[in-house]
Amino acid sequence: MTRSDILALMNTVLAKRGRAPVSAETQTTRDANFRSLDFSEVALRIETSLGRELAFDAASMRRIETVKDVLDFFEDATKAA
Template sequence: MDAGEILDLMNLVVTKRGLPAISDMALSTRDAKFRSLDFSEVALRIEDKIGRELSFDAAEMRRIVTVKDVVDFFTEASRAA
């Protein structure tokens, strides 16, 4: 999946909670109010779209700070074989 598709999924999740859509990828996940539960929901939605489970590396996840980090993480994870 590409970055735009992933950001769209992130926005679907946050707007469902009544929050504004994320437009600034430099925002911290905290400032965007993007919670770990949201992260999990996006992961599940991506898995549904690509038809397989994503593989997560805990060390990579610890480096996630910004919305862009989340998008990059999921972009890479969705491409991995």
């Protein structure tokens, strides 16, 4: 799954909740109005698309502060075997 695919999923989830799309990777998740429930929904959509569960640990999730961090996180998670 590409970075642009992940961003498109993020924006789909935000639009579903009546929120504005992400305007820049440098935005904080707070400024982008991207919440933990949104993160979970994106993760589930990615898992459905890939046909497998994503493997990641909670510690790496705590470091997420920006949209770039979210994209990096999911990019890494989708590459893991």
